[in-house]
Amino acid sequence: MNGAIGIDLGATHIRAAIVLPDGELIGALRRVLPADPSTRRRAATDVAGELLARHPGHPVDAVGLAVAGTVDGGVLTWSANLGLDAVDFGAELRASTGRPTAVLNDARAAALAEARMGAGAGAATVLMVTVGTGIGGGLVIDGNVHTGTAHAGEIGHLVLDPDGPPCRCGHHGCWERLAGGVALDATAAELLPDGKSGAVALAAAASRGDTTALAAIQRHAREFARGLDSLCAVLAPHALVLGGGIIARPGPVRDAYLAATGTLRWHRGMIRTAVLGDDAGLLGAALAASNAS
Ligand SMILES: [Zn+2]
Structure with missing residues (x-):
């Protein structure tokens, strides 16, 4: 079995690598996405071509793309983050690389990677919840x-x-x-002086002893747990994996969100934090592509 190219097309950056069957990354690269939508659209085919040209010693069976948006049958149907819609990335990558392709939402890709080779490995059902600007997930x-x-x-x-x-x-x-980063941002803009905004500023205020900021974080954490509990009631996953920037960044927000999971009425399985970090999207894309080949 050969490797697969995994590409993660996020809101601001594109990451890609050849992923070997044991999970080793070859030629990993990370680029800032161009602002122009038509150039952005070509970024995935460009990096796939570059990896194939630079690493002829590593045969590639398939190409997978994780993208920040909704995907249907290889087509990116909507992406608020990328400013693109109705892009048939599956067909474009297939035409440019000559390989079978898989295209999936980036949170779904991260869930697949964490379930197969990360924090949820070995569990029969894994629900991953990614808390960044928004909240994404995958079952x-x-x-x-x-x-x-x-x-x-x-x-x-x-x-x-x-x-x-x-x-x-x-x-x-x-x-x-x-409960997403967008909610913490709005609260920070409302509470903090001098126009400071963002979850990081809110966390810094709480760390300095600002009790209003800390209470607001705890309120968002309760909302986080409320949503999680509803999902656990319906899905009863064997493993709940929590990831994304809000969970990864040490400090009072992460602490409050993780502490709030202790209140879940409906969760009987294990709770883990994600372990694959920023590689999860491209790893999941490569895994999905390997399934498709
Ligand atoms: Zn909504």
């Missing part, structure tokens, strides 16, 4: 990521408060608007 059953008709795993849009703040999806009070 992996017996090593396969569940996609349903296309978009299964859009857990950040679980509506917890219909009277809550508006969400980019069109609903109000979605989980990510109450």
Whole structure:
């Protein structure tokens, strides 16, 4: 069995590598994405071509792409982050590389990687929850990521408060608007002086002893646990894996979010934090591509 190229096309950067069957990365690269949408669109085929040209000694069977957006049958159908929609990345990569391809949402890719070779390895069902600007996720059953008709795993849009703040999806009070980075950003902008904003600034204020900031973080952590508990009631995963920037960054936000998982009524399995870091997306893309080849 040969390797597969894994590509992770995120909101600001693209990462890619040839992934060998044992998980070793060959030629890993990371680039800042160009601002121009038409150049962005070519970034995935460009890095795939570059890896193939630079590493002829590592045969590649397939090419996988993880992308920050909704995906249906190889087509990126919508991405608020990338400013792209209706891009048939599957066909473009297949045409440019001559290999079978797989395209999936980046949170689903991270879930697949953590379930197969990371924090959830060995568990029959793994729910991964990625808390970054938004909240993404993926359900992996017996090593396969569940996609349903296309978009299964859009857990950040679980509506917890219909009277809550508006969400980019069109609903109000979605989980990510109450517990994602975007919610922490909004709270920071509201509470902190001098126009400081962002989850990092809110965490810094709490660390300095700002009790209002700490109480706000704990309120968001309770919303985080509320969404998790609803998902666990429905899905009862053997392993719950928590990842993303909000969970990875040490400090009061991470501490509060992890502590809040101790209140879950419905979770009977294990809880782990993600272990694959920024490589999870490209690893999951390569795993999905290997399945497709
Ligand atoms: Zn929403």
